[in-house]
Amino acid sequence: MTSSAPPPVDRTLRAILSIIFSVLCFSVLNAISKTLSQTFPVIEVIWGRYIFAFIFMLALFLPRSGMNLFRWHNVPSQIVRGLLLFFSSFLYFHGIAYLPLATAASISLTSPLVVTALSSKFLGEAVGPRRWAACCVGFIGALIVVRPGHANFEMHSLLIVGSTLCSSLYQLFSRRYGQTERPDASATMATIVGTVVATPLLPFEWVTPTLGWHWLLFVGMGVAAGVGHYFLTIAYSQAPAAVVAPFNYMQLLGAALLGYLVFQDIPDFWTWVGAAVIVSSGLYLGHIERQRYRALMARK
Template sequence: MATGPGRAATAGGRDRRVLLGILFMCISAMIFPFMNGLVQILSRDYPSEQIIWARTASHLLVALLWLLPSQGVSALRTRRPWLQILGSVCLITSTAMFFIGVKSVPLAKAAAISFTAPFFVALLAWPFLGERIRGSRLLAVAIGFAGVLVVIRPGLEVVQWASVLIVGSAACYGVYQVVARRVAGHDRPETSVMYSALVGTIIMSAIVPWVWVTPKTGLDALMMVGLGVLGASGHYCVVRSLAYAEANIVSPFQYAQIVGSVAIGWAISGLLPDIYTWIGSAIIVAAGIYIAITQTRRTPAASAVFTERPIRPD
């Protein structure tokens, strides 16, 4: 078996791609709390459907202004159209559930519940991506969901439906990440960013005329546009991350959102998370980190899945 400089260079290149994937996921984790904070502010005066539409439509506008001058219609050229549509539907469903739920749930608590997304990734990555999961990782998933129960405390809150919506949002987002990783071997990240905005905008444009409320101030309109700018930037980083590294490795690094969510939630409401949110978050994060560490020990068969038709990351 070869063990010379060529093999070392290959391993070094793989390690560099993993680190880049982690970096992009961490950047996305710094962006999304700002977007969620804007959602909470806008939800005081505008219907959720309009906020979701503003998020997707401004995302599409940003993507068009960014990609069309340099790539033209080739930005929409995909080798896996049905996977792109499936991922986009999962993403808009996740967005809708989260935006509706976060109206009634503190930002840090909502972020903690959304941290279950990597567990759904872990459960789905084996059948769909070939990233194997062992019994110990299944146990970690179960422990992570126990942490969610600590955060939610079923039966002790008035607004249980909102927490359930955020769990549903995490499940849809987990599916989206798995689909994005599957597509990453065939389409450029820019194509996925474009489709995620296009499909959501088409769906929400059929709904928003029935609930439309004209923005009361220029600042409100600017915040609505800001949703798309932040969302497009965050999801580009997610897609870029998944193009560099396996979903089970990079997805737990979205836990960094808890820092921004606590800070922005405190700035908006003046409240800090209760002890149960901190304890549950710690359980969820610990379980997710365990999954991330053990998942890096890949089998050759699993690794081969990601050497098939890789995209250029630049």
């Protein structure tokens, strides 16, 4: 199946700016969640991420959108999308409790490659041999970071691998149904699903925050999550997934910087080598997409 015609330039630019801002929000979110996970159970951190994101969504969008905030064209798909995001968060938050942020970010950088590889099946977007080659190179980079079978292999890295797969499917669902759904309604549904799934698990591990600083971090995490996923939804509703996804690589910079400043984490040499391979493959994918976009525009 051939891909659809590219969106107007202004929509593509809007999508790129949205994904960049989304990545910045997620970098802050991950740093806060790792900080809170040192004191609170991970399920409580995940619950806080969703409940405060939901409250933020209501405060920001309800006055403007009214009941449209709770109207969806495809509820089953929205629920599946929300579950994918929840499991991605669940696995990622457990992983970064033990791993440096930059190591986790390096593994998760394969998400654009997974999105590209699956975009033909899920979205009907042409992939082609060069993009397949870039995906294969990127996955080799992921193996360098994870190093299965090596003495320094960290089992918790597999949690990030699982999280990345869930995140990739979430992004594909965002792209597939994003053009028929309101971005604010889609983002709100994701927070509703996550809150509903996490709440029954909460009483078994609840630890009451006693410091105002902790409450501030919980609220800040929810705001970062809500804003990040709102702009992620906008990005994937404005441009093809293979165009938007490579900009997720910016999260490595944020993870490395925050990991060093907040946790004094310095990734080892092979993590940087693997990350460089992954980023290079992603940049090549971006180059292919720019060529493809120009060729499609020239034929119009």
